[in-house]
Amino acid sequence: MAVTGYLSEFALAELFNFLEQGNKTGLLTLCKLSDDQLQYRENHYIWFNQGRIVAAANRLDQHGLAYMIGQRGWLGEHTALRVAQTCDVSTPIGLSLKNQGLLTVEQLKLLFYTQVMRQVCTLFALKDAWFQFDCKAPLPFAEMTGLNAPATEVTLAALRVLKDWSALANKLPEPTSAVMSIIEGKPQQKLNQTEWQLWEFAKGTISLQEIAQQLQLPLEKVQQIAFRLVTAGLVEEVPLVTVITAHPKPEPLPMESAVPEATMLSHSFLHNLVGFLKGKV
Amino acid sequence: MEIMRLVVTGPVGAGKSTFIRSVSEIAVVDTDRRATDETALLKQKTTVAFDFGRLSFGPEMALHLYGTPGQSRFDFMWDILIQKAHAYILLVAAHRPSEFIEARRIRAFMRQRSPVPMIIGLTHMDVPEAWDLENAAIALGYLSTNKRPPIIAVDPTQTTSVAQAVITLVQHSMQAHLMPLS
Numbered sequence: 451m452a453v454t455g456y457l458s459e460f461a462l463a464e465l466f467n468f469l470e471q472g473n474k475t476g477l478l479t480l481c482k483l484s485d486d487q488l489q490y491r492e493n494h495y496i497w498f499n500q501g502r503i504v505a506a507a508n509r510l511d512q513h514g515l516a517y518m519i520g521q522r523g524w525l526g527e528h529t530a531l532r533v534a535q536t537c538d539v540s541t542p543i544g545l546s547l548k549n550q551g552l553l554t555v556e557q558l559k560l561l562f563y564t565q566v567m568r569q570v571c572t573l574f575a576l577k578d579a580w581f582q583f584d585c586k587a588p589l590p591f592a593e594m595t596g597l598n599a600p601a602t603e604v605t606l607a608a609l610r611v612l613k614d615w616s617a618l619a620n621k622l623p624e625p626t627s628a629v630m631s632i633i634e635g636k637p638q639q640k641l642n643q644t645e646w647q648l649w650e651f652a653k654g655t656i657s658l659q660e661i662a663q664q665l666q667l668p669l670e671k672v673q674q675i676a677f678r679l680v681t682a683g684l685v686e687e688v689p690l691v692t693v694i695t696a697h698p699k700p701e702p703l704p705m706e707s708a709v710p711e712a713t714m715l716s717h718s719f720l721h722n723l724v725g726f727l728k729g730k731v
Numbered sequence: 732m733e734i735m736r737l738v739v740t741g742p743v744g745a746g747k748s749t750f751i752r753s754v755s756e757i758a759v760v761d762t763d764r765r766a767t768d769e770t771a772l773l774k775q776k777t778t779v780a781f782d783f784g785r786l787s788f789g790p791e792m793a794l795h796l797y798g799t800p801g802q803s804r805f806d807f808m809w810d811i812l813i814q815k816a817h818a819y820i821l822l823v824a825a826h827r828p829s830e831f832i833e834a835r836r837i838r839a840f841m842r843q844r845s846p847v848p849m850i851i852g853l854t855h856m857d858v859p860e861a862w863d864l865e866n867a868a869i870a871l872g873y874l875s876t877n878k879r880p881p882i883i884a885v886d887p888t889q890t891t892s893v894a895q896a897v898i899t900l901v902q903h904s905m906q907a908h909l910m911p912l913s
Binding site: 686726 | 733735754786788789792794807810817827828829831832835836837839840843860862866869870872874890891894895897898901902904905
């Protein structure tokens with residue numbers, strides 16, 4: 451079943467987290483929305499294999515990588531495609547070219563950086579787009595360098611350089627929330643200094659606004675760092691109980707005073723309840 | 732009198748009030764608390780509304796259902812409710828992925844304050860845009876089928892569906908008492 455939606459509802463960072471955590475394989479299509487119906491609709495395609503990004507392009511003819519190779523003068527575009535056709539159809543074109551001594555490992559890394567890291571990172575600036583993830587789409591071997599990157603690693607890199615956070619404003623953890631680690635041990639990802647600093651507070655007890663004060667960082671910056679760690683799958687946001695000081699104190703609720711703490715229920719009670727409810731099903 | 736208290740929680744629009752209304756024997760009580768201290772002069776009301784429903788099934792046996800306020804700024808109210816609860820169901824609208832992040836916040840809040848058993852009820856599963864159960868589970872942070880609470884589809888407008896959801900929650904609670912789950 452295809453997963454579809456809009457980035458304004460489910461942000462690209464959330465989507466990448468979902469695809470990585472779910473070890474998804476398939477094609478993610480992003481269709482940029484435009485107010486002008488006549489304007490050319492720009493599509494972006496990102497391929498995933500087991501939750502890792504293996505290729506990206508803005509075309510589906512599988513000539514994107516060959517074109518990039520040709521642009522750099524390393525090999526003619528047609529030559530690259532012809533070589534790819536003579537190779538194993540289930541081998542990424544980048545690996546085929548490397549195996550034949552036509553490209554070096556460094557050149558492949560550069561291609562991957564340009565094709566995936568740079569291209570995909572710019573998509574995080576999109577205010578909105580329609581997306582579809584098709585898990586039945588085949589891998590585009592003629593578009594693949596043979597290198598890959600975990601989706602959340604790309605997210606971290608993209609969000610670190612994101613200038614305009616307005617599209618993510620309602621996704622940021624609340625200033626009154628804390629963050630808590632959801633992994634065992636320390637993160638495997640390469641974190642920067644401020645991310646490590648926030649990580650040290652990931653125990654679910656101190657609010658982001660207090661952390662901001664302690665680290666002497668703007669609150670908004672701390673919220674953004676927290677969002678990065680959340681979407682990297684390292685921590686979760688934990689709302690803390692709001693201390694009501696400026697608001698009026700409400701009357702005590704009936705259950706506060708009259709109802710005792712939750713006590714153990716008898717098995718006969720639970721069996722009777724289930725029996726009663728089954729009569730309603 | 733033996734009473735089981737279940738909390739029905741979830742983001743705004745997940746179907747909490749409807750869920751309680753579908754199974755309650757009384758008209759659902761929508762509580763709106765008035766301020767009583769001196770700050771009431773500045774603000775007349777604090778809107779800390781929650782829904783309350785009841786189901787009696789014996790002379791001395793009843794099920795009480797409490798719906799949490801849908802907005803996270805009422806955290807203190809949630810705290811009171813969860814501390815008194817025997818179990819809870821987290822309702823999530825499967826067709827609104829924008830609310831998944833809020834559902835995760837609520838779950839994290841609940842989990843930190845109470846170890847009581849919980850299940851997840853996915854609502855609006857009949858809407859074409861709804862995420863299927865497996866994908867919604869992943870989006871809610873459940874990666875392994877072995878290490879997650881029961882996740883079921885529920886139609887809050889249907890008494891039978893709500894009753895089935897409550898059965899699942901009660902049975903899960905019974906199992907949890909025998910074999911605690913993380």
